[in-house]
Amino acid sequence: MRLYFNYLTMESTLHLSEKFSRLLNSSREYVETKVELEVLKGAEKVAQGMSIFASILATLAMGILILLFVGLGFAVWINEAMQSAYAGYFIVSGGLVILLFLIYLLGRKQIKKAVINNILNSIDND
Numbered sequence: 001m002r003l004y005f006n007y008l009t010m011e012s013t014l015h016l017s018e019k020f021s022r023l024l025n026s027s028r029e030y031v032e033t034k035v036e037l038e039v040l041k042g043a044e045k046v047a048q049g050m051s052i053f054a055s056i057l058a059t060l061a062m063g064i065l066i067l068l069f070v071g072l073g074f075a076v077w078i079n080e081a082m083q084s085a086y087a088g089y090f091i092v093s094g095g096l097v098i099l100l101f102l103i104y105l106l107g108r109k110q111i112k113k114a115v116i117n118n119i120l121n122s123i124d125n126d
Helices: 002-082 087-124
Strands: none
Touching: 002 087
């Protein structure tokens, strides 16, 4: 009887060791998968941030080009109206400097707040 009990105890120990080994392997695989998932989530957030940055940069570049050509057209029109070769350019550039100064003083905080909120909202929507 004692021999049979020793055999069962030894078999239970081997069985328990095998279960523990499988549990350890499963836990290791779970942690590795979780780390991969977090890395992929981080990469996705970086990609979203970069796409937002690229979109803002492209919009800003288009806005600057539009402002440039509208300003040049308006300056040429003022030049012809005033029959001067330079007055229109000075008037338009002065108006743009005043507009830039007003935007800097009045809209700096609002623009910064809007951009930050836009970026945070796009990241939180995951």
